[in-house]
Amino acid sequence: HNPEHDMNVLLGDEDTEEIKKLSPAQQRKKMMEIVKKIDTNADNLLSPEITLWIQHVYRKYALDDADERFAEFDTDKDGVVTWEEYNMVAHDQLISFDDVVLEDPEQESLRHLHLKERRRFDFADVDGTPGLNVTEFLAFTHPSEVDHMADFAIEDVLSEYDTDKDGFISLSEFIGDVRGDSQWEIEETVRFKDLYDQDKDGKLNRDEQLRWVAPNSYGSAREEALHLIKEMDSNGDGQLSEAEILKNQETFMNSEVTDYGRQLHVSHDEL
Numbered sequence: 449h450n451p452e453h454d455m456n457v458l459l460g461d462e463d464t465e466e467i468k469k470l471s472p473a474q475q476r477k478k479m480m481e482i483v484k485k486i487d488t489n490a491d492n493l494l495s496p497e498i499t500l501w502i503q504h505v506y507r508k509y510a511l512d513d514a515d516e517r518f519a520e521f522d523t524d525k526d527g528v529v530t531w532e533e534y535n536m537v538a539h540d541q542l543i544s545f546d547d548v549v550l551e552d553p554e555q556e557s558l559r560h561l562h563l564k565e566r567r568r569f570d571f572a573d574v575d576g577t578p579g580l581n582v583t584e585f586l587a588f589t590h591p592s593e594v595d596h597m598a599d600f601a602i603e604d605v606l607s608e609y610d611t612d613k614d615g616f617i618s619l620s621e622f623i624g625d626v627r628g629d630s631q632w633e634i635e636e637t638v639r640f641k642d643l644y645d646q647d648k649d650g651k652l653n654r655d656e657q658l659r660w661v662a663p664n665s666y667g668s669a670r671e672e673a674l675h676l677i678k679e680m681d682s683n684g685d686g687q688l689s690e691a692e693i694l695k696n697q698e699t700f701m702n703s704e705v706t707d708y709g710r711q712l713h714v715s716h717d718e719l
Contacts, residue, residue, distance in 0.1 A: 475701060476694060483693060493687040498676060502669035510593045514586040521585070528579035531569055564604065571600040601661040602654060616651040676703050 470478070486494055486501040521529045521537045535542050545559040572588035573580055574596065580588055591597035609621045622640050623633055644652055644660045652660065680688055680696040693700050 472697070475697065479693065479697065479700060480690070483690065493689055494693075495677070495687040496673075498673040498688070499670045502672050506669060507593060510590040511586060514589050515582065517589060518582045518585045528577070528581055529585055530579040531566070533579075534569065567604070568597075568600060571597065598658055602657055605657055605661045616653060617657060618651045622652070672703070676700075 483494065486497050488497055488500075518529060521534055523533050523537065532542060543562055545562050547563075550556040550559055568591065569580070569588055572584045572591075572594075574584060574587075575581065587594040587597050591601060605617070606615065609617050609624070611621055612618075619637065619640050623636055640652075641648075644656050646656055646659070647653070676699070677686060677688055679699050680692050682692050682695065683689075
């Protein structure tokens with residue numbers, strides 16, 4: 449995990465440079481502002497609150513990203529991104545595939561992906577008028593942020609993995625055609641049993657499928673929060689004190705709590 453890389457990916461070089469220009473004292477001051485904002489129960493300790501804050505950061509990032517990309521795809525500036533506009537910007541051409549399976553494996557793979565993309569586009573379009581408004585575009589580009597897209601994710605995964613069409617996904621369906629003692633199969637089996645199959649009945653029901661295909665930002669945020677606490681929690685109490693945060697200033701500043709540094713430069717009224 450390279451925070452420097454993540455920071456560049458999310459911020460672009462210009463903002464990263466700005467962050468590096470702040471003196472350690474200024475960075476500390478900004479960090480303490482963020483800590484107070486996260487610490488909703490004002491006990492000067494951060495624990496579950498970090499997850500909710502990172503989830504909030506993810507959500508804000510998704511909204512900003514969708515807004516920015518919407519302007520790029522809405523080429524005629526009418527407030528709606530049509531399927532044609534999306535294709536022209538994303539693929540430089542209008543691609544039209546039908547349900548006929550193609551012989552060329554590469555073309556068939558492209559057809560499969562494109563039809564899946566079209567289904568996601570149509571599923572995101574909920575208002576009955578052709579094309580996506582900015583809210584629907586968020587659902588299309590960041591489906592894990594939007595509750596109603598869960599149905600699409602489930603439908604999609606069942607069509608691909610549920611070979612016996614019973615509405616559940618067994619371990620053998622989850623792993624697929626790969627057989628043998630490969631490390632990948634061992635790891636996937638552990639993930640299936642420990643992470644997804646919560647009721648331990650050997651198959652994934654709808655809720656468990658959702659944990660797999662749409663872990664949503666809460667799951668990712670919780671992982672990042674646990675990782676951060678583990679990295680910085682000197683006394684092992686499962687929480688972060690102000691002293692622990694200041695002692696690990698670099699780690700905190702480059703984490704998703706600060707959106708890899710971005711929140712150090714955002715007016716808190718925006719958040």
